[in-house]
Amino acid sequence: MHDLELIQVGKVYDDGTTAVSNFDLAVEKGEFVAFLGPSGCGKTTTLRMIAGFETITSGDIIIKGRNVTDVPPERRPTSMIFQNYALFPHMNVWKNVEYGLAVRGIAAAERKRRVGRILEKLGLTDIAQHRADRLSGGQRQRIALARGLVVEPDILLLDEPLGALDANLRRIIQNELKLLQTELGITFVFVTHAQSEALGLSDRVVVMSNGKVEQISDPRELYTRPQTPFVAGFIGANTIFEGTVAAPTRAGSARLDTPFGPMEGVGPREVATGGKAIIAIPSDALDVHPPGWQAMAHNRVEGTVLSREIVGHVGTLRVALPGRKPVQVESHVDRFRDLTAREGDTVVMSWDPARSTVIAA
Numbered sequence: 415m416h417d418l419e420l421i422q423v424g425k426v427y428d429d430g431t432t433a434v435s436n437f438d439l440a441v442e443k444g445e446f447v448a449f450l451g452p453s454g455c456g457k458t459t460t461l462r463m464i465a466g467f468e469t470i471t472s473g474d475i476i477i478k479g480r481n482v483t484d485v486p487p488e489r490r491p492t493s494m495i496f497q498n499y500a501l502f503p504h505m506n507v508w509k510n511v512e513y514g515l516a517v518r519g520i521a522a523a524e525r526k527r528r529v530g531r532i533l534e535k536l537g538l539t540d541i542a543q544h545r546a547d548r549l550s551g552g553q554r555q556r557i558a559l560a561r562g563l564v565v566e567p568d569i570l571l572l573d574e575p576l577g578a579l580d581a582n583l584r585r586i587i588q589n590e591l592k593l594l595q596t597e598l599g600i601t602f603v604f605v606t607h608a609q610s611e612a613l614g615l616s617d618r619v620v621v622m623s624n625g626k627v628e629q630i631s632d633p634r635e636l637y638t639r640p641q642t643p644f645v646a647g648f649i650g651a652n653t654i655f656e657g658t659v660a661a662p663t664r665a666g667s668a669r670l671d672t673p674f675g676p677m678e679g680v681g682p683r684e685v686a687t688g689g690k691a692i693i694a695i696p697s698d699a700l701d702v703h704p705p706g707w708q709a710m711a712h713n714r715v716e717g718t719v720l721s722r723e724i725v726g727h728v729g730t731l732r733v734a735l736p737g738r739k740p741v742q743v744e745s746h747v748d749r750f751r752d753l754t755a756r757e758g759d760t761v762v763m764s765w766d767p768a769r770s771t772v773i774a775a
């Protein structure tokens with residue numbers, strides 16, 4: 415049995431805005447799933463529908479085998495943590511964390527036991543008597559987390575919980591969050607528009623655009639095998655060429671005719687001969703050679719070096735091609751050492767067909 419299932423879930427707001435359509439997802443117990451996508455794509459709406467704060471217009475939401483579509487938020491086995499934490503400013507930390515238990519009618523002795531335990535787990539015991547509005551962003555975030563966890567939910571829903579923190583604190587709390595999730599074995603559903611956060615923390619990422627699911631994959635597959643043009647453009651730093659499918663050359667791969675010559679890549683999805691398609695190449699899959707390099711007749715593109723930069727361990731080369739935006743090659747600095755090309759030089763870029771993906775456009 416899944417912890418959470420969304421079956422063809424849709425949401426049309428009263429003013430006619432379609433926020434989410436045909437959303438299908440099944441989440442295992444203990445999984446960490448992130449909803450990732452640009453602003454307005456429907457992430458928060460979906461999370462709020464799971465929590466029960468928003469009604470759904472179509473489909474069903476099943477939690478642990480039970481259809482909760484008509485169950486109010488306080489009777490769902492979920493807890494939600496908001497970006498602004500929504501703490502009671504005048505109450506102390508203990509009271510903030512205890513509140514949800516009191517609302518649920520949990521007896522005083524049990525409340526004391528649970529609050530004490532969760533404050534200890536999150537390192538908040540020493541500030542239990544401090545007022546919430548006198549605390550730092552990191553402390554407030556932990557209190558919000560304690561408040562969500564103290565009710566012992568099956569599913570913790572987190573809406574951009576780290577959005578208000580500075581980069582350093584964000585990293586620290588990301589680590590804590592991941593450790594806590596692994597330790598408690600609770601299912602986490604996390605909304606973010608920060609790609610690194612989604613890819614770094616989750617077991618699976620749901621990429622959304624315009625209220626629709628584009629792809630549900632583990633982070634690695636999202637990087638290496640985008641399934642839609644949107645994902646290819648949104649995740650990582652892919653170079654994308656447009657073309658027409660010349661022939662599915664062999665099982666699982668396809669060849670495209672493009673303005674930059676023939677290109678071959680893995681085509682995990684059905685792509686019809688003669689149809690429009692794109693090929694996506696991760697920036698670190700590109701090899702750079704001197705002009706005149708001819709070892710491959712396909713998957714080779716010639717351009718002019720615009721810039722060459724090394725920051726830490728990463729080398730970046732920007733290469734201009736006629737009639738399109740520059741191509742970015744990223745690589746570990748070691749691979750750049752032997753590269754003599756400088757600004758203005760002609761280079762040939764090539765890549766292994768197995769590392770590029772053909773997607774129907």
Ligand SMILES: Nc1ncnc2c1ncn2[C@@H]1O[C@H](COP(=O)(O)OP(=O)(O)OP(=O)(O)O)[C@@H](O)[C@H]1O
Pocket residue numbers: 427428429431432433451452453454455456457458459460607
């Ligand atoms: N109460 C509402 N009434 C009408 N439209 C709404 C309402 N809330 C959200 N929307 C619209 O629904 C769409 C999805 O919004 P939602 O907040 O779910 O997106 P999001 O991906 O979470 O965005 P963000 O990252 O900016 O929070 C948007 O077009 C938004 O304007």
